[in-house]
Amino acid sequence: MIKIIVSGFNGSMGQKVVKMINDSADMQLVGGFNPVINDLDPKSYGLPDDVKIFSKLEDINLKADIWIDFSIPSAVFDNTKFAIEKGIRPVIGTSGMSEEQTTILKKMADDKNLGGIIASNFGLSAVLMMKFAQTAAKYFKESEIIEKHHEDKIDAPSGTALNTARLIYEARGNDQIQHSSDDPMNTRGGDYHGTKIHALRLPGFVADEEVIFGGIGETLTISQSTTDRQSFMTGVKLAVHEVMGKNQLIVGLEKLI
Amino acid sequence: MIKIIVSGFNGSMGQKVVKMINDSADMQLVGGFNPVINDLDPKSYGLPDDVKIFSKLEDINLKADIWIDFSIPSAVFDNTKFAIEKGIRPVIGTSGMSEEQTTILKKMADDKNLGGIIASNFGLSAVLMMKFAQTAAKYFKESEIIEKHHEDKIDAPSGTALNTARLIYEARGNDQIQHSSDDPMNTRGGDYHGTKIHALRLPGFVADEEVIFGGIGETLTISQSTTDRQSFMTGVKLAVHEVMGKNQLIVGLEKLI
Amino acid sequence: MIKIIVSGFNGSMGQKVVKMINDSADMQLVGGFNPVINDLDPKSYGLPDDVKIFSKLEDINLKADIWIDFSIPSAVFDNTKFAIEKGIRPVIGTSGMSEEQTTILKKMADDKNLGGIIASNFGLSAVLMMKFAQTAAKYFKESEIIEKHHEDKIDAPSGTALNTARLIYEARGNDQIQHSSDDPMNTRGGDYHGTKIHALRLPGFVADEEVIFGGIGETLTISQSTTDRQSFMTGVKLAVHEVMGKNQLIVGLEKLI
């Protein structure tokens, strides 16, 4: 039985994590953490009596296997440090850490031979899409990326689209061919080392992404569509199982696949 | 039997037109015109003996019902004027005429109660896509356009994409809502009165176009794909039949549908 | 101000309808009906004091403009009859009425010059898709339909897919060409007068539908995707406004578009 503490247990993603744990025969929720709550009664959150609720890191005195964190950018570094020090394997979905912070945490965990993962995207379809794009990039010299999100997403392009372009560039080791273009309206998209990125913002979409590779007389398209953020839990569950058998901190779900 | 003269009969599109006529039980090729040829023997072009070949407009002395023109921008205005004067219904696929020239020709034909058509796109799937987009625009306030063409197409966006955006704007009568955006890489596409246009250029595509309409919890997508330019002949054939029963010059195949 | 009674006001769709009414400046919820409730206090349902709650048809003594019904198949006929008798325009989304019942209700409403609508699908994207398919069917002789739904949908094909095939057949007036086929695994789909229908059932989909028309060298695809059933409310809202100006009962949202 894998014993789990959830940081941010009563937030939007945290509640999905708790549900995933309850639905998994080999996982047990042992603790919930959130620094901004006063009520420490598990029943107030619909949780069984034997789950301990904490609002201070220093009070956490449980033995646990896994620390799942979907909290907030300002807290995630200290949370993860705490977990590693206690020998609890971190599974971190909270975004916002600097590259430097990630490096520190990785060294800490690796020194203790402690498994763990920090990932910006736990969506399996997105992670596989990126992985496949890396391979396809070796065989197709030209590619473009289209991402489609709901109208309230302000930043463009999405992190996944940009990451995909970066992985394509790294796989190729050189810039993509540029075709001459007469484009007064700026319709040819954003450029990342020659791979064009196009971002759409429309109601009706949650989060879709596609990479198109073009060659003589053929195209190859890898696309993923998210219709419900519950999808992330499939990746979290996979990560929990995988890091139990690892002895270092991994950055990116694609490294586990 | 509909008697037809083809201007540009031995060019790439002209040859497709000749084939379409030969494959149609109710059409007959009576003449071919091209000002840059010397050889006026129909057999040199694989045509039957009773087809007359001309290299000068003034030599054309045939009675014909239809003048199909897939020639060159610099010649199309004079060709069409000639056809109308002779009472031959023009079916014009050659691009490059100014709005002023089109207006002059329309007045000439309308005054003579002569049917005819000038169209920039004879692809039925593209024309229907534009027509449907006009209707959908009344029910969906937000839309974006993606067009994908082969890597050698230099201009962006395509005429069809821009026309579609124009028709959407006219159907709505107002600019589309703008969402705030943080887009340092310019990935949000070209803007036509709020409708964003995205152009892709990759080998493997011939000419694809899609319009996406987004509303609360749903999207509607109208897309067309061209895999062979022979597709235009379906529209030319339709136009030939339709203009036989018209008594004015029509601009745009969508007006016949 | 359009005064509305909602039948099935506290069901899954009913609650969406109530929210839509509350979000609309020109609509007012005046009553809620459900025969299986005991509690008639509007506050128990989060509704304001001036909304009357009823559990018996005969108790409903309100003046109202519109009766929206998302209840159950066994009740909808009597509900609609009641509304028409009272001079309240019906907007019916509940499925399950026979053709005979629909005919009776239509006659009743038409005799009173009362506007109304009975529709199996209030999704605008689905309704427009069907409408466009009817037009495209006149220009393309061949088409196939693909529908994709969540894994729990037992019946196949979907009502929308079958309706689309029916509308295509009616628009053409004849069966679609059959190509000879060697298909031992039965992969060519279900057949409706020559138009093939393919049904997919996979987690991750809510309700998607696409119609593909194929011609020489080109395809035209009309597709719609539902990511949230809240989408139906756009169609219900449209219907409410439209039937206020009608004097007969309309069957099918496509007739209003």
Next chain:
Amino acid sequence: MIKIIVSGFNGSMGQKVVKMINDSADMQLVGGFNPVINDLDPKSYGLPDDVKIFSKLEDINLKADIWIDFSIPSAVFDNTKFAIEKGIRPVIGTSGMSEEQTTILKKMADDKNLGGIIASNFGLSAVLMMKFAQTAAKYFKESEIIEKHHEDKIDAPSGTALNTARLIYEARGNDQIQHSSDDPMNTRGGDYHGTKIHALRLPGFVADEEVIFGGIGETLTISQSTTDRQSFMTGVKLAVHEVMGKNQLIVGLEKLI
């Protein structure tokens, strides 16, 4: 310089191969073979003087590195046997060999440490699609396949669709979950160990294939589209280069990727 003999050099695919060789700086066409020709003059086929043309296997006395075969099912086994005996690496695109024949040829080549490949599909996009599907099958328990081909393709499903289903099944090691279904029209597709296959036949398509994987709240789609059979030459070229460094006969282009 890689010296190549092309079997079926003047057929439809053979001519594409010859063009590919001529366009490649490191390849040289040294011979052409076709048992049904009488004219052995290379100029008759638009080939340079130093290319030898043969109509009998036993006459072929050239030193060559590669034997590319796009001929006919009844001849390919003997052709390949001949090539292996002569120490010429076979690159075989001709379909129609039995599993037994393939095994014999593989043993022959392997015993001589001779590189070579027999592949039913040289389309890189199709081969990558199959490869990615194998990986995705490990993470997604449910998938369906759609293939779309021109109306003249009689057999259904396509070899690529069936192969993809087989690879998915092998990757999972067990049958896919079956959902209960009420499907009187047979719209749920053909079944291969639980993975459903849907085949469309419409004008306008050349050869398209897509695999859809569904999970909770997300889908992953890998699709490939062929617009011109010239696309196969990218895979043939890759195969030529790869088998130069191999010492056994490989079955399936995916093994080289």
